[in-house]
Amino acid sequence: MSSDFLIMGGGIIGLSIALELALRGTKVTVISRNFPQAAAHAAAGMLAPQAEQLPPGAMQELCFLSRSLYSDWTAKIEHITGLPTGYWECGIVAPVYAVPHQEISPQSLSKDWLDRQAIHQRQPGLSPEVVGGWWYPGDGQVDNRLLVRALRSAVQSLGVILLEGEEVKELQIENKSLTGVVTSNYELQSDRYILATGAWSQELLPVPIYPKKGQMLAVQMPLVTSHSVNLATSNSATYESAEYLSQVLYGEDTYIVPRRDGRVIIGATSENVGFLQGNTPTGILQLLQAAIRLYPPLEATTLLEQWWGFRPATRDEMPILGSSPYPNLTLAVGHYRNGILLAPATGLLIADFLLKSQTPDYWDAFRWER
Numbered sequence: 001m002s003s004d005f006l007i008m009g010g011g012i013i014g015l016s017i018a019l020e021l022a023l024r025g026t027k028v029t030v031i032s033r034n035f036p037q038a039a040a041h042a043a044a045g046m047l048a049p050q051a052e053q054l055p056p057g058a059m060q061e062l063c064f065l066s067r068s069l070y071s072d073w074t075a076k077i078e079h080i081t082g083l084p085t086g087y088w089e090c091g092i093v094a095p096v097y098a099v100p101h102q103e104i105s106p107q108s109l110s111k112d113w114l115d116r117q118a119i120h121q122r123q124p125g126l127s128p129e130v131v132g133g134w135w136y137p138g139d140g141q142v143d144n145r146l147l148v149r150a151l152r153s154a155v156q157s158l159g160v161i162l163l164e165g166e167e168v169k170e171l172q173i174e175n176k177s178l179t180g181v182v183t184s185n186y187e188l189q190s191d192r193y194i195l196a197t198g199a200w201s202q203e204l205l206p207v208p209i210y211p212k213k214g215q216m217l218a219v220q221m222p223l224v225t226s227h228s229v230n231l232a233t234s235n236s237a238t239y240e241s242a243e244y245l246s247q248v249l250y251g252e253d254t255y256i257v258p259r260r261d262g263r264v265i266i267g268a269t270s271e272n273v274g275f276l277q278g279n280t281p282t283g284i285l286q287l288l289q290a291a292i293r294l295y296p297p298l299e300a301t302t303l304l305e306q307w308w309g310f311r312p313a314t315r316d317e318m319p320i321l322g323s324s325p326y327p328n329l330t331l332a333v334g335h336y337r338n339g340i341l342l343a344p345a346t347g348l349l350i351a352d353f354l355l356k357s358q359t360p361d362y363w364d365a366f367r368w369e370r
């Protein structure tokens with residue numbers, strides 16, 4: 001088995017790079033240890049560079065680039081596979097319980113700011129405690145679980161070899177270059193290697209990445225037979241209308257992400273507990289309290305599921321992209337809270353870097369030695 005590129009990591013970042021490299025006609029192999037464990041499954045799928053209030057700079061540029069690619073990128077994946085991705089330009093509302101000082105003077109009002117009346121008009125059902133907030137119509141969401149399923153199918157249909165259930169045990173290094181990787185069942189060689197192993201990257205290379213656990217849960221909005229809205233673009237159920245959610249709510253200590261079928265994702269804790277598995281009563285209680293406070297209609301929903309995942313965090317909360325200490329090894333790790341958002345831009349820019357030695361102006365901000 002030989003390939004031009006061997007990608008370690010079958011999560012959303014590894015797959016997005018595989019997609020781009022395969023579309024450009026190269027032979028790609030992806031090694032995936034445990035597909036369901038990838039952070040992409042645990043996410044809520046928010047595409048939220050504005051709601052996340054990223055400061056101006058390289059990270060903001062990268063995130064805006066990726067958000068701008070999303071529509072075409074998901075359309076391409078849907079076209080290749082015939083599978084949905086749940087991409088939805090629904091916008092994000094970020095409500096607050098106290099008016100921030102800079103918003104009080106009319107001169108300083110940001111164009112994104114909604115006063116009390118406007119925010120309650122935009123989203124009926126919000127807590128009466130909400131005094132205003134921001135509206136980011138350019139932010140949105142994708143159904144991360146549908147997306148990774150479709151992405152996986154897309155790369156396979158483009159001829160990418162996907163080795164599932166294979167663990168990379170060792171990187172073989174000779175003369176300061178990578179000569180192969182040893183996995184559970186194989187010894188594999190390639191011209192170029194890409195590390196996209198998320199929160200687990202330290203197991204293979206001393207990159208400064210650590211896990212930041214997030215707990216989440218999902219509820220179902222009640223189905224109703226009258227006064228209902230059938231969302232035109234939905235392929236599923238009709239659900240509670242009067243106060244139905246048609247945009248993401250990004251609160252001060254929770255976010256609430258409605259899917260078109262009435263499922264609502266509530267996230268997320270942010271915990272420094274290493275790879276400690278499992279949901280905790282405290283974590284779930286904290287999420288439910290914060291979410292119900294923000295959007296009281298959630299009280300009458302049905303609990304569906306709870307889960308957790310590990311974000312690949314870096315100290316400055318920016319990914320590590322591009323070259324590594326080894327000339328034939330490229331890094332695409334540490335996407336922290338923005339892995340789903342950054343997938344299309346990471347695939348595009350890593351492919352440009354590998355195939356054209358072309359990088360954007362801000363690329364250095366993501367170098368591993370920063």
Ligand code: GLY
Nearest residue numbers: 214267268337338
């Ligand atoms: N992107 C949201 C989170 O990581 O919780």
